[in-house]
Amino acid sequence: MLVKTYGAAVTGIDADTITIEVNLSQGIKFFLVGLPDNAVKESQQRIQSALKESKFRWPGKQVVINMAPADIRKEGSSYDLPLAxxxxxxxxxxxxxKLNKYIMMGELSLDGSLQSxxxxxxxxxxxxxxxxxxxIMPIQNAKEAAVVEGLNVYGVENISEVAAFLNDEVELKPIHIDTQKEFFQQQRYNDLDFVDVKGQESVKRALEIAAAGGHNLIMIGPPGAGKSMIAKRxxxxxxxxxxxxxxxxxxxxSVAGKIQNNTSLITHRPFRSPHHTISDVALVGGGSFPQPGEISLAHHGVLFLDELPEFKRTVLEVMRQPLEDRVISISRARFSIDxxxxxxxxxxxxxxxxxYFNHPDKKCVCSPGIVQRYLSKISGPLLDRIDLQIEVVPVPFKELSNAKSSEKSSEIRERVIKARKIQEIRYKNEEHIHCNAQMTSKLQHKYAKPDENAMTILKNxxxxLDLSARAYDRILKVARTIADLDEQEQIQTHHMAEAVNYRNLDKAGWLG
Known part of the structure; x- marks a missing residue:
């Protein structure tokens, strides 16, 4: 007898429907075809044990299973349920x-229970x-899938429940999630707050501009000046x-398997901080069976690279293209994933x-050649793609011991949200453009027009500084954001002057 069940294969961040055809005939062998990987091939032993423990029997016939289409590689143990x-x-x-009405996915334990x-x-x-x-899927994953409206999502604990449901012996209640309500209920603020940061007003201002326009930022300064502390806030x-x-x-x-069980939506912006020993594949994604890398896991959020020169140069250089295009393409002989x-x-x-190079009090013990070699680990093309370059100086004791409270994150956040709303209105008719950092050259000419005096400052x-054309674009984008924070339509002289001031690493004394 031939029957069909349905599963799905995830490619990139999209899925393809997989038809699983099961045919029983005379014989005792088991054949599984359709480009399955080792985890799928090993499913026979899991299924046999799960069926036995669940009071079902393994058919005493030859079992032939085809997973179509056969040119898509089937990976992982999640096909156990539709196969069984x-x-x-x-x-x-x-x-x-009822088999043609549902897609089923789930990994079977030997006792018949389902794993996420x-x-x-x-x-x-x-x-x-x-x-x-x-x-139909494991109960641990049901909330995540229930985010999709207009679809019945059934969370089950074991294969016996699925069998009883398909036999109309029990009625499973679909799980429903009010996406809007869930989204606003789960939103939370970060435990870390700028109120804890003493001094460093210029650095906090740079981070406010970066947040308001979605700009890239680098902080350079001596150890203990507060770089990591500020970035984490x-x-x-x-x-x-x-x-x-x-x-x-x-x-x-979800594709990367980074969502906790019984979680529906990620409602806070990601903050990824990989160690400097990370490989280029782990950073941008890929591998034999491609998975999203850290830059994709930081999508719509922040990728924080602490001690930037300690990262391998090859790792840093692979970020050039995604920083510009905001997408990473993983190409292999048989397929390509974005x-x-x-x-x-x-x-x-x-x-x-x-x-301690350029430290106001302590003396640097490095020779000029060593300093130059250290700073040159960060290539010019990569620095060009970083909009704000800010020097962080140590906080004097007087400010550290000051009992006066600093500005709260919530107050800064209000200004950032106000600036983002201005940008949202500005780019409402532009596809994939949401903030100033994403402006194209065409939009830049339209929306980032400085007045005559501001243009003179930029020209000088x-x-x-012998800046590149890319640096020119970056300065204009930052100036546009500063003007938005001031709620000004046109970029004025003081906006441009402040934007130019955030190109510290282009100045003599840093990279030569």
């Missing part, structure tokens, strides 16, 4: 009347697109995710190996 249900239906142990799987949100989206009535002033951004971010984390990568790059570094800076 197909075998039960083919051997007439359960009814096959990755990528259920893209699978649920695909099920709705293909017109399936619902999806950046999420507390970022504007909240929109619902669309939350769904897209959840999709990426992962979104619209993130804010925030980084910090010491000015030299000993950390370009000539004196």
């Amino acid at each position: 249900i197909g075998i039960l239906a083919a051997s007439n142990q359960i009814s096959n009347e 799987v990755k990528g259920v949100l893209p699978i649920a989206v695909k099920a709705k697109e293909e017109g399936f009535e619902g999806v 950046l999420p507390s002033i970022l504007p909240p995710l929109t619902l669309d951004e939350a769904l897209e971010t959840t999709k990426i984390h 992962y979104p990568a619209s993130f804010m790059l925030v980084s910090s570094m010491n000015p030299c190996p000993c950390g 800076a370009m000539e004196k």
Whole structure:
């Protein structure tokens, strides 16, 4: 007897429907075809044990299973459930009347219980697109899939529940999530607050501008000046995710298996801080079976690289293209995958190996050649893509011991949100453009027009600092954001002067 069940294969951050055909005939062998990987091939032993423990029997016939289309590689143990249900239906142990209505995914334990799987949100989206009535999956993943409206999502604990449901012996209640309500209920503020930061007003101002316009930022200064402390507080002033951004971010984390069980939506902006020993593949994504990297996991959020020169040069250089295009393309011989990568790059570094080059009090013990070699680990093309370059100086004791409270993150965040709303209105008719950092050259000519005096300042800076055309674009974008924070339509002289001032590493005395 031939029956069909349905599963899904996740490619990139999207899914494809997989038809699982099970045929029983004379014999005793087991054949599994359709480009399965080792984890799928090992499913026979898990299924046999699960069926036995659940009081079902393994058919005493030859079992041939085809997973179509055969040119898509099937990976992981999440196909256990549709394979097992197909075998039960083919051997007439359960009814096959409702099999064409559902996509089923889940990993089987030896006792028949179901373990959570990755990528259920893209699978649920695909099920709705293909017109399936619902999806059946482990109870741990049900909330995540229930974010998709207009689809019945059934969370089950074991294979016996699935069999009873398909036989109409029990009625499972679909899990419903009020996406809007869930989104606003789960939004939370960061525990870290700028109120804890003493002094460093210029640095906090730079971070406010970066948050308001979505700009990349690098901080350079001696150890103990507060670079990491300030960077970790950046999420507390970022504007909240929109619902669309939350769904897209959840999709990426779902594919990567980074979503906790019984969680529906990611409602706060990601903050990723990988160690400097990270490989280039782990950063941008890829591998034999491609997975999203750190830059995609930071999509709509922040990627913080502490001690930037300690990262391998090859790792840093692979970020050039995604910083410009806001997408990373993973190409292999048989396929190509695009992962979104619209993130804010925030980084910090010491000015030299000993950390005290240009320090106001302590003497640097590094020779000029060593300092130059250390700073040259960060290439000019990469620095060009960083909008704000800010020097962090040590906080004097008088400010550290001052009992006066600093400005709260919530107060800074209000100004950031106000500036982002201005940009939202400005770019409402532009596809994939949400903030000033994402402006194209065409939009720049339209919206980032400085007045005559401001243009003179920019011209002088370009000539004196010998800046590139990309640096010119970055300065204009930052100036546009500063004007937005001032609620000014045109970029004025003081906006441009402040934007130029955030090109510290282009000045003589740093990179030569």
